[in-house]
Amino acid sequence: MSQHRHPGAPGRAGAVPALPDLPEATVARLPEYLRALHALADAGDETVSSEALANAAGVNSAKLRKDLSHLGSYGTRGVGYDVALLIDQIESVLGLTQCRSVALVGVGNLGHALAGYDGFASRGFRIAALFDADSSRIGEEINGLLVRHIDELPRVAADELISIGVIATPAPAAQSVADQLVAVGVTSILNFAPCVLSVPDGVDVRKVDLAIELQILSFHEHRKASLTALPATGGSALTALPGGLTATDTQEAIGT
Amino acid sequence: MSQHRHPGAPGRAGAVPALPDLPEATVARLPEYLRALHALADAGDETVSSEALANAAGVNSAKLRKDLSHLGSYGTRGVGYDVALLIDQIESVLGLTQCRSVALVGVGNLGHALAGYDGFASRGFRIAALFDADSSRIGEEINGLLVRHIDELPRVAADELISIGVIATPAPAAQSVADQLVAVGVTSILNFAPCVLSVPDGVDVRKVDLAIELQILSFHEHRKASLTALPATGGSALTALPGGLTATDTQEAIGT
DNA sequence: CGCGATTTGTGCACCTGTTCACAAGCGCCT
DNA sequence: AGGCGCTTGTGAACAGGTGCACAAATCGCG
Numbered sequence: 001m002s003q004h005r006h007p008g009a010p011g012r013a014g015a016v017p018a019l020p021d022l023p024e025a026t027v028a029r030l031p032e033y034l035r036a037l038h039a040l041a042d043a044g045d046e047t048v049s050s051e052a053l054a055n056a057a058g059v060n061s062a063k064l065r066k067d068l069s070h071l072g073s074y075g076t077r078g079v080g081y082d083v084a085l086l087i088d089q090i091e092s093v094l095g096l097t098q099c100r101s102v103a104l105v106g107v108g109n110l111g112h113a114l115a116g117y118d119g120f121a122s123r124g125f126r127i128a129a130l131f132d133a134d135s136s137r138i139g140e141e142i143n144g145l146l147v148r149h150i151d152e153l154p155r156v157a158a159d160e161l162i163s164i165g166v167i168a169t170p171a172p173a174a175q176s177v178a179d180q181l182v183a184v185g186v187t188s189i190l191n192f193a194p195c196v197l198s199v200p201d202g203v204d205v206r207k208v209d210l211a212i213e214l215q216i217l218s219f220h221e222h223r224k225a226s227l228t229a230l231p232a233t234g235g236s237a238l239t240a241l242p243g244g245l246t247a248t249d250t251q252e253a254i255g256t
Numbered sequence: 257m258s259q260h261r262h263p264g265a266p267g268r269a270g271a272v273p274a275l276p277d278l279p280e281a282t283v284a285r286l287p288e289y290l291r292a293l294h295a296l297a298d299a300g301d302e303t304v305s306s307e308a309l310a311n312a313a314g315v316n317s318a319k320l321r322k323d324l325s326h327l328g329s330y331g332t333r334g335v336g337y338d339v340a341l342l343i344d345q346i347e348s349v350l351g352l353t354q355c356r357s358v359a360l361v362g363v364g365n366l367g368h369a370l371a372g373y374d375g376f377a378s379r380g381f382r383i384a385a386l387f388d389a390d391s392s393r394i395g396e397e398i399n400g401l402l403v404r405h406i407d408e409l410p411r412v413a414a415d416e417l418i419s420i421g422v423i424a425t426p427a428p429a430a431q432s433v434a435d436q437l438v439a440v441g442v443t444s445i446l447n448f449a450p451c452v453l454s455v456p457d458g459v460d461v462r463k464v465d466l467a468i469e470l471q472i473l474s475f476h477e478h479r480k481a482s483l484t485a486l487p488a489t490g491g492s493a494l495t496a497l498p499g500g501l502t503a504t505d506t507q508e509a510i511g512t
Numbered sequence: 513c514g515c516g517a518t519t520t521g522t523g524c525a526c527c528t529g530t531t532c533a534c535a536a537g538c539g540c541c542t
Numbered sequence: 543a544g545g546c547g548c549t550t551g552t553g554a555a556c557a558g559g560t561g562c563a564c565a566a567a568t569c570g571c572g
Contacts, residue, residue, distance in 0.1 A: 058452035095478025113369030196314035215287040222351025334568040
């Protein structure tokens with residue numbers, strides 16, 4: 001029940017009519033589909049079924065079809081999806097038809113790696129400038145890019161349009177950096193610092209915390225370990241945890 | 257997910273040791289609460305209200321209270337939560353009471369940064385070993401750790417228990433590395449390679465793809481750009497406020 | 513000792529996202 | 543041409559998560 005478009009009337013990419021609302025969960029999966037599609041294209045495939053593509057992207061096929069239907073995608077019933085066409089579609093929706101410039105702030109351990117990460121360039125992102133506050137790092141050249149002082153951000157931003165700012169500084173510096181990025185008009189920030197950023201409305205922040213991912217995995221490890229100990233006879237082998245969470249489960253007690 | 261117990265026919269349950277099921281969304285937020293709590297503890301605070309803690313963690317206070325109630329936490333009505341106690345509680349649930357050993361495979365650009373990232377050690381994770389397949393990298397020392405050949409993984413794994421494997425290799429090598437990790441008993445994997453891993457049941461995989469994060473931000477940039485170019489719909493946008501506070505907020509946290 | 517201020521814990525309604533199941537459409541074969 | 547098998551697209555049920563609003567509980571104070 002959304003806008004339907006005539007098949008067989010391929011307009012030109014970039015002339016996207018309107019994308020009013022696209023579920024956030026769908027948006028988060030589109031890049032994964034895109035990666036899988038590129039792999040298929042490299043392998044020479046011209047069409048792909050939802051089942052095969054879903055498999056390559058690690059999702060359910062029904063989910064994939066619904067995702068693609070949301071962006072008014074064109075598959076052919078009985079055949080599948082045209083790989084090249086779908087790539088164009090998704091790239092157009094994601095706004096990847098233009099190369100986007102990224103400003104990276106903080107060239108410490110992680111920032112250094114990000115500056116040299118070729119996965120960005122290969123997917124249409126260009127690191128336009130590197131910044132740091134540590135004067136000992138200014139002037140260093142990483143991957144052909146000069147490290148500038150953060151104070152030069154306004155001048156560089158005026159020079160060329162910056163689509164996205166990446167923060168790879170220590171946590172205490174992150175908020176200040178975010179403020180400076182917002183001040184020069186950046187409205188999308190990828191934050192690697194382990195802290196919460198406060199930004200004005202209209203600015204999008206995504207956070208990636210490597211330690212958090214490990215902690216989530218730790219929980220599942222912990223859970224699995226308890227489960228293996230559980231089914232044994234006389235399961236008292238469970239070691240008493242210092243937190244004392246044993247038997248404190250007051251919720252719902254026991255379903256009667 | 258899979259386990260469903262029958263209400264009305266337990267009888268035998270008696271003393272249920274731990275709380276096996278905890279909403280996944282809650283688990284994903286606990287580390288964030290933990291970080292905020294540590295910051296509060298460092299600042300000397302002894303108690304904290306749900307409102308304050310939620311603010312520090314960037315979530316809704318009702319959500320935080322519900323999350324904490326899920327793990328049977330004890331706050332004091334009229335007062336708030338005991339910071340130290342809550343830290344113990346969450347760390348216990350996440351299984352962080354023991355120091356977990358991490359094996360990192362792939363010491364390229366990103367792996368190098370991860371090996372030197374101090375955010376791991378500070379949160380209870382110890383990088384136990386570094387591996388790579390590139391013989392030119394074997395023997396290199398990073399942050400006091402020797403880079404070993406991936407073939408030595410079984411021997412090292414036999415030596416000390418590895419809780420989590422981190423894959424920071426190029427995509428083509430990732431599946432093979434995952435297989436080798438699984439073969440030595442690793443049941444939790446953090447994958448930085450841009451590809452889907454297939455692993456047996458019982459093995460948890462979390463994926464972090466830096467380029468995907470940028471592409472999601474790119475979408476929002478694209479959308480914001482189209483919105484400003486298009487006339488407002490429905491005509492309710494009578495005031496052209498520069499802040500653009502009429503935009504429907506879509507800011508959301510991660511959620512895999 | 514009771515009262516009010518404060519804050520937690522939670523029932524409930526809402527909303528987003530997922531999954532199932534099937535009709536509709538397409539190509540191919542006879 | 544017509545039927546048949548295959549695949550998409552989607553309505554509808556389902557599951558899970560979110561946020562409101564309020565009762566219950568606790569502290570401090572007069």
